[in-house]
Amino acid sequence: MSTQGSWQRDVFADLGGVPDPAAPEAGPEPEPGPEAAVPAQFGAERPAARRDSGRRTAHRPDTAPDSVPVGAPDLDDALGRVRRGDPPLRRVLRAVRALGASAAQDGASRAETARAIQQPVTTGRQIAVGSIRGGAGKSTVAALLALTFAHYRADPVLAVEADGVLGTLPVRLGAREVRWSCTEIADVIDASTPLASVTGYLVPFPGGWLLPGSRGTVTRNRLDPKAYYMAMASLRRHFGVTVVDCETLPTDVARYALSATQARVLTAPATVEGVAGTRLILDWLDTLDPAMLPTTVVALVHTSPDMAVDIGKAARHLEVRGATVIPVPYDRSLAAGGPIRTARLARATRDAAARLAAATMDRAVAHGRGDAVERSEASA
Template sequence: MAGTDWQGDLLRQLRGGDGEPAPEPVVPSSVSAGQPAAAPSEPADRANSAATPSESAAPAKPAAPAAEPIPAPAPTLPAPSPIPVPPVDPHLLPAHRRSRPGDSVLRRTRRSLRQLLLSSASRDVAEATRIAQALQQPVTTGRQIAVTSIRGGAGKTTVAALLNLTYAHYRQDPVLVLEADPALGTLPIRLAAPAVRWTCSDLAQVINPSMQFAEVTGYLVQVAEGGWLLPGSQGRVGTRLELPSYRAVMMALRRYFGITVVDCETLPNPLARTALAASHARVLVAPATMEGVASTRAVLEWMADVPRPRLLPGTVVALTMSSPDMTLDTGAASAYLGQAGIRVVTIPYDRHLAAGGPIRTAALGHETRMAAGHLGAELLNLALGKPR
């Protein structure tokens, strides 16, 4: 057994054949007997690639994926500009005849004779001067005056238009009338607007506090006889004005205009109640009829029960006469409504107003102009917090 090469036989069996025995490893002469041989050296490129033992031992980390570029936000596109729409269909315009002056020839003649023969002329001048001084009072911040009624057809829009024309005539600061009654509102017709483009809802989407006055007025309609108009709709059925849009527009516009007249919807609409609560003075328009006065008295009692804000102290009732044949005693009706502690101003029958269509200040009757001045002065005093 001593001469048997069992190691070689084992290697050949492992290789699966009877080939030549593997040569014995050559031991370098520099290594003395009994010392282990040196480990074979690694290739140069592999050795150079390992900087430190720790780096060579650690597994290679996958490369971090390149950061994807963050897409730039899409530019905010400006709101599309609405197409101007005439407030009245041009095919209907030929049906409207030129309205007559508010006072008849006989009434104008009587008034002229009375001024010549009596001392009423000086009283009229003094009254007109007092009204003008009240209407020209300076305001430090924008004042809001809301006009509403208990039902349609009471003359609410006509009163709002009269107030706008009155303030614009007497005041130097800008005056705005805003239509918060978008359901087929007629304010653009009464103020002879050439076209309706931007509405209150449209303006709420684009207005911001950084706008200058010239930018803001670019979205409004300039009234020929003075003041600015913001319509509520373009005359389409079903148009709505939501409370957030109304609040946004009113908060933004109040710093540009000394006085803003708001033509509200009829009570008890939520938007009308919001406008009444946010305004500095209020007009409750009532027709000069038994039904109108009775319903208005009920609304005044409701307003007296509202705890905050107190609505009744800043309210004026405008009693409108839409026909020359009305038989209501306006003096007795005013006393009845005045029991609630409010002021009543009667807007007399005026042929020019009753005919509908655009209102021309020069065509209004003398008593109508005086009544509009009384109403405007009373409201401005209330808006400025002055006692009655």
């Protein structure tokens, strides 16, 4: 694990004065869960105040783009009261259940999930989130994954919106305004730019950083695949985990992201037609590269309380050639739209997000081991 430790030390050295994640920390460890407070090492200071590591940085243009608001400012007060994901009766029943013998089993299961999410990596792992159609909960799942990884992991986490037209990832992560987009950042940074400078172009969210796909305008030109490739190649070395919110399939960037990342999540509405359409995408991925399915997780998303698809039958239809299915339950707080308020998420939603993060991390790390084996065999 010495390689992994050196990689993380380099990243934290770029941040300037941020403690080494391998060093012992004082104080009690927070309870696992994406609703916990932001780790101090990522929220204590703005990027501009951090010490430069002295490495070569890309040229910052003399004129930076103007900041533009996310969404419509005149609708800021249009969102009504966001209800908790768990109704009052369910919260009471969960509190009573916590006093029983099953509480220890639940705690052990959550601890195992946390260990899977926190497993070390030698290079940054990238996870793409895609879907066959809009409205499948793709951006919501990507935001849940990014928030979960940012809570559990000590290394920096990046969320990338690879939808340059009408993506909603910045809204879900609570961004108020954006300045640099994926296209623009590809021209001003490279792989040698230190993290302290890179984060100056990104938007902070609780525990991590966001790279928007656009500056809030609809254009005829979608995100250029070359710009996406250059941006991701420059950013990968700085972040332990990168979650990419793709355009709906089968656009060029979405196809590239799904094939170039170490693991992928397909969001499927929990409907018969949603399951059938996602199976077609799985079969298509299998024709592109059979090795993709074992590193694919399907998030079966309930966007309405009335969805009545049989989970068991849906899973059997989708779990083909190594793919796995994880249901994401309906959540009243998510259905309201707007920024995700993790403290209001239902316990079942937080658990599903953690299981989804653990499953994708397992596959992303296993993919990395496979790459190492192939390189070793090729050199031999």
